[in-house]
Amino acid sequence: MKKRDLNQINEKIDNGEANIYTAEEFKKLIKENNAPSFEEVDVVTTGTCGVMSGTAAILNFIVSEPGEFIRAENVYLNGVPAYAGPCPNEWLGEVDVILHGTAHSITDKNYGGGFLLKEIMEGKSIDVRVESVDGKIIENTITRDDINRAQIIGSRMAFKNYTAFTNPGSDAVSSIFAARPLEGNLSGLTFSGCGDLNPLQNDIPHNVIKTGKKVLLNDAEAFILGDGTRSNPQKPNLMLSGDLIQMDPYYFGGFKTGEGGEIFNTVAIPIPVLTEEIYNNLLIQDKDVIIPVADIKGRHLPLTETNYNELWGDYDLRPQYSSSKCVECDVCEVEKICPTNAFSQKRLDLSRCFGCGMCANFCTHDAFNMNTGNVDLRINDEDVNIPIICRQSDRLRANKLSLKLKKKIKSGEFKL
Ligand code: SF4
Ligand code: SF4
Secondary structure, eight states, rough: BOOOOOHHHHHHTTTTOOOOHHHHHHHHHHTOOOOGGGGGEEEEEEEEEEEOOEEEEEEEEEEETTTTOEEEEEETTTTEEEEOOOOOOOOSSSSEEETTOOOOOSTTTTSSSHHHHHHTTOOOEEEEEEEEESSHHHHEEEEEEEEEEEEEEEEESOOOOOOOOOOOOOSBBTTSSSSOOOOOOOOEEEOOOGGGGOOOGOTTOSSSOOOTTTEETTTTTEEEEETTOOOSSSOOEEEEEEEEEGSSSGHHHHHHEEEEEEEEEEEEEEEEBHHHHHHHTTTTTTOOOOOOEEEETTSEEEEEEEEEEHHHHHOOOOOOGGGGGOOOOOOOOOHHHHHTOOOEETTEEEEEEEEOOHHHHHHHTTOOEOOOEEEEEEEETEEEEEEEEEBBBOOOHHHHHHHHHHHHHHHSOOOO
């Protein structure tokens, strides 16, 4: 079997001779029957971006002068509850907290940990309220500069196995899988997953994706701590950790769903092509990646299946907004449901857009132009064609981070 070792690849990188492809570039060449051979590829940078509910942050910051309170009992950041501790920081005037990316504000369930962490990294001012064990209330504001330490831990990230959902019933169903209830009679489909770009999809036996390996998490160097929660060989995911303060807020943030705010992240992982087996695993394409389609109400009972080529196809990754078509409805449905608040006050901020497609599917007057596609399925012995109304993964961000990783490897900034 053909082989090379990491030193050989690193030497080529140092000499500026390494052949590094993003997964998107590599798959495009495969589709064109022009795939580089084992000898012609040294590293492929893979990536994924999507809602990753198991995200938490450990934060440490000062809220008062020392001696003002014994220790925190309850802590709220912009109204989002965080768990005080584990360190009690007795009489120090500072707190350690664990904040869940899925925690919701006590006043607005659509605002939560994901939005808050993004705002911290955007340098915004954050309201802090501490209720201490000795009955004191300390209110203050902090910014990113006041945070001494901020570490993200993702307990289940970069999963490769998802299920797409539709609603065969008659009544609309609210869920975390779309920002508005999913209408019945198979009228729409929602899905997650970046298909053949996903790191674990490109290294199914975990030949290189292992505990201790360095990755990019939201554009900061991070590490694989091990398998994620509920990970198993058939449905793997990863536990990752990295320094929030080094992360680029473009790559993560809050994501509204029918059941409140969630959090999305972007992960990129390099696959050095050390063996022919590793190379062969990289040849997987969207059409080979099967995804079950289930009833939104019976999440683990598939109705049928499809593949990621059917779901992503060559469909649009971002919408175009035409203000001339907007009729200024009394209540803008798009502002209500846009998961990342990219559409606000009749302005589309593409730097916040996730490409989910909800605007194009639910604007009442077609002010958005975006083809998110339809999928042909056979359900209950009938052929049906279902529009894709919501995507909870973002291939554009996954591709962008994979490209950044490629450039960082080439420049020597990211060592393999
Ligand atoms: S729903 Fe569409 S047409 Fe109505 S205000 Fe919103 S963007 Fe404009
Ligand atoms: S595609 Fe539309 S609804 Fe989705 S994030 Fe972008 S602007 Fe918001």
